[in-house]
Amino acid sequence: MIRFLLLFSRQGKLRLQKWFTPLSDREKKKVIRDMTTLVLPRPPRSSNFLQWRDLKIVYKRYASLYFCVGLEEQDNELLALEVLHRYVELLDKYFGNVCELDIIFNFEKAYFILDEFLLGGEVLETSKFAVGATMEEADTLQETMEEYMSKRAY
């Protein structure tokens, strides 16, 4: 099971956080700090895996953004790497050539996509098509509602 997923920038700024097990705020902050200090200084061409306490950390850098998950002992690191990749693909499909700014300004969308993809630390939907469809449904709704609301306002 995935314990947490963090997105942070090269400067160590947190862009997205998802915790799949309950943690206190202090612990969360500690994890975030440790992750950035561990992952950011890694030299290029080292492995994408790290050991942190009793967790396996798998991270990958996409452009200026680091995607980082904490795994339990029995989880498969390579698979987690592909989970990250699939998430990036989903973001890419949704935003169209996604960049860090998309995620900064529309982080709630990134969360919604994540919620359709991972649930409770497990992969919920492996079909790229289905996640996209669910997001689309919600978005269409948003468009219509927004139209509807703005009309009403006048």
Place this chain on the structure above:
Amino acid sequence: MSDVVEKTLTALPSLLSLDSQPGSAKLSSTSKLGNLIRGITELTSKHEEEKLIQRELSSIKEQVSSPNTTMRQMKELMVRTIYCEMLGYEASFSYIHAIKLAQQGTVLEKRVGYLAVSLFLNESHELLLLLVNTVLKDLQSTNLIEVCMALTVVSQMFPKDMIPAILPLVEEKLNHPKEIIRRKAVLALYKFYLIAPNQVQHIHNKFRKALCDKDPGVMTASLHIYLQLIQENPEGYKDLTASFVTILKQVVGGKLPMDFNYHSVPAPWLQIQLLRILSLLGKNDQSTSEIMHEVLDESLRRAEMNHNITYAILYECVKCIYTIHPKSDLLEKAAKCIGNFVLSPKINLKYLGLKALTYVVQQDPKLALQHQMTIIECLDHPDLIIKRETLELLFRITNAQNVTVIVEKMLEFLRISGDDHTTIDLVGKVAELAEKYAPDNEWFIETMNTVFSVGGDMMQPDIPNSFLKLLSEGFDSVEEDRKLRLFAVNSYISLLQGTPGKLPQRFLQVISWVLGEYSHLREDLEAAVVLRLLARLLDMKNCSSETKSWVLTAMTKLCEGGSGVSVAQQVSETYSSSLDTVLRQRAQELQYLSQDSELRARVLPRGAGLEPVEVDSSLSFLDGFVSEALAAGAAPYKPPHQRQEELAGTKALSLEPYGLSLPISMSSCSITDRQSPTLLSMSSGLSGDSTDLSHKGGSATLKLDGVKRVWGREGYLSQKEPVEEPAQVEVPSPLRSPSQQGEADSSHSQTPTPTPTPESDQEKQQLASSLFVGLGSQSSVCLMGKSEPTAQRFRRKAKGHSTASSPSEQISNSVVSPHSAVDNLLCNNLLDSNITSELALSSPELTSQPSPGLTTTNGTCDTEAELPDSDIKESEPAVIRDNSVVATDPAPHEAPDRPKDLCLTSHLPAELSGLSHSEISHLCTNQSLELSACHVQKEDSLLLVVFITNSSDSAAQQILVQVDSEELEVSCVCDSPVEEVSSHSVTVCQYSLTVKRPAVHIEVVGMVSYQLANGTSQSAQFSYKLPLTSFIRPLTVSTEEYGTMWLAFSHDTKQNLTLISDSQEPLTATLNVLKRKLQLHVVEIIGMEGIVACRVLQDQPCLMHCRVHAGTLAVWLRSPIPDLPDCLIYHCQRALQGH
């Protein structure tokens, strides 16, 4: 409304197609969030950012609490709040508004509300209760999106207690026409299963329906539940094997819709999930494994594309193949696969390859040999995780020949790694290896010194504990013991003469104990010198008070002779006014004992570490004092947990008193008759109550949280070497040239420090030969799993030797019951050891042929560890050191006893013959009369059967057998006592035993008196010992009953036990061992916790609460009977050690 939505949904795709990118990033340049974000990026200092955010938050706060804010604005505000929280600023004022938004908003606002809730709150937050109603409402909504959102939020976080409220609704969703809803419902149920398994027990058959769902997504989701269920109980789901295999076949065959493909690999997540399930099902089960061989082969074949995801599948495949019942051609292919991984230039794959190699190397050490050069390269890899994994691999293949090199490598790594978790883990491993395979004293002590200095105060308390135990118990040769101890003393003296200020506290404690105990071994050393060195430690400012009390205790042992006494007096004066009560007491003790050498000799006899100290753990000697105090109006004593329970109402304290710090754990160990080096006479006076002690310990060990326990009390593990090991013959590996071999062989007498450089192949080859020495020969033997083929240096002395002279067992004519047949039936391990002793008996010539170069591991390992229920007076004292083999003599009286056993068995009363009984043991002989006894386990009682054999020609008359025990209620079963035993016949008396006062081992003493034919009266005494375990019966209670009983019981004890970690489900495995060996009843297992109940005859209940915590099993026992928890925990420890 939802109809409208549905219609719009269907109508809209055309509208959407106008917009080329449906969700295209609207950079919200004008939005408030956009402004905030841009504002922050423009700032230069952290301080400015803080000011800006605080301003932002206060404006948000104002707006959210204004009644005029619409939900739409609220949504926007909430997004900004989420952003602020992400930056690390607290906005708890908004939590309630997030819930309100989820409750009152329209679909989209609701969505943001739910998102905010799931980001702000966690499962235990009290505000979450307010969400329950909203979730209920949304679950019943006709709008699919609302249902989806509700399901998402419940599977992310939901208060455990409220699950029943929504469970029927979620269950209903399993039949929903939309597959996305079904899928989410399945995952929600999975989540419920994880946090409250008993709540979803009744819907197991619905899971089966989900497994057969026509939508592959729903089926995939249900596999999460199945993986969990099968992990807990593989037996219950064997019937599904064929279905899983069929599914996997279809997936591998590409029968799923295309959109499940990931980079043209069909549903990789699904494949991996299935492979994991199959490996659980096929473990140790040949017939089930055979079903899956074909599909595994297919998976291996299909996964040939060069992509990460196929490697991930291959890795799981390989693991599965090595887990299930082996099939040679599959193994071959898997081995090839691992080879490809290891040799891959891609670092991620190399890592995975090493991991796979570590996993399989115990079954197939040859594989490590094949890749030795790669392993050597990885050992010097710049990436730490590769190095770390390599060490893990080396750890698995360590033997007596390569131990020095491997330990050297591990210590090297320890010095560069700054990570606490790694340090703790590795230090434990080094200590384990050192204890198991140390080639000589010098190396052992020096390695342990490094362990203590590097491990510092983080390491597991077991390490110093076990080290001191090893020193104090010694081995089979007195001379060796003396040398080792002397070496330790020398080494410590020189350390103290250097700069002891840098040494960690734990190490100082070890040093002071050893010096206190053994510095007299060095004859040229005056006690006063040692005393001065120790006194110097006291003056160091970083010396903790715990260490000080160790030092003072050591000084108390040493203070003799004129100058010594004066040092002692000086120190005790300083500390007798210390604020720390423990130190003050130590100082007082030091003062008095240094003045009165006679008293000191009595209290602290030299070498007392060997003697078990009897401790009255019930503190009955205080009873008088207590009743006096009570009479005088004092409040009755409440155990800490009770006090805390009362407190808990007002304060939410974390009630985690598990775990013991070093000296405390030692003292609580010795309560259970373990020979611990601490001075119990002292520590028992430390505090009035043992539970109090353990509670105090809890806080001290907190820092070890999250530490994987790698070797628990492995001092014992190391002793349970398999016995039937064939002699190990050295087969030189093809890589080794004769000269290298020579070096490798001598590597255990010195510490070679090869520092291989990538340039020099020669050196690498050398390193390889020293690392992989002994592996080739091992491979033939090792297929059965982890086994230690070589004799061990620090073989602990069988405990029987020391207990024989212990004061607690001054039995003149006692025969301890040998391990009972019942126990043999109950537990396989015991059976093994039984075979062992018979082997040794029947074929002494087999073991008594010493041949040089042959390493025979003989059968007599520490029987105490393996036979929890018996002492071992009758086991043959084998003396085996290193590579020499000494013949073992069967105990002289054993052989003649054997045939008698058989004939006595036939005298067992008919009604008992069907029941299991212990071995019949000889009690005493007096002239012509011989007494033997055994015990018989009945469901509700334990019978002691005494056989009186008259081997003379005349009858013995007026026979009177009296049986009594302090701990037991003894009642005679026969109506008329035996009066007479005619010549050459056997008479049987039966006594029913029930426990009055529990003890670890229960002793029955008795006397037989009779008259011979010539009128002379005779009498003889005997004693019989039996373990408490014979009295334990399962107690079948429900969880509710358990709950009420738990609160009612007042006596308790807590301890951490070793967790059997080699299985998938350590808790279940551990509890099953306890259940099997001790006949406990497992009431329920919930997640990481389990509750267990048993009773001791007659009807003395004891409850046990177990929790997996930081890699150990934290157990808490409660019972209405004072000593029962302590005794039971002892047997639990034994049972798990023997495992």
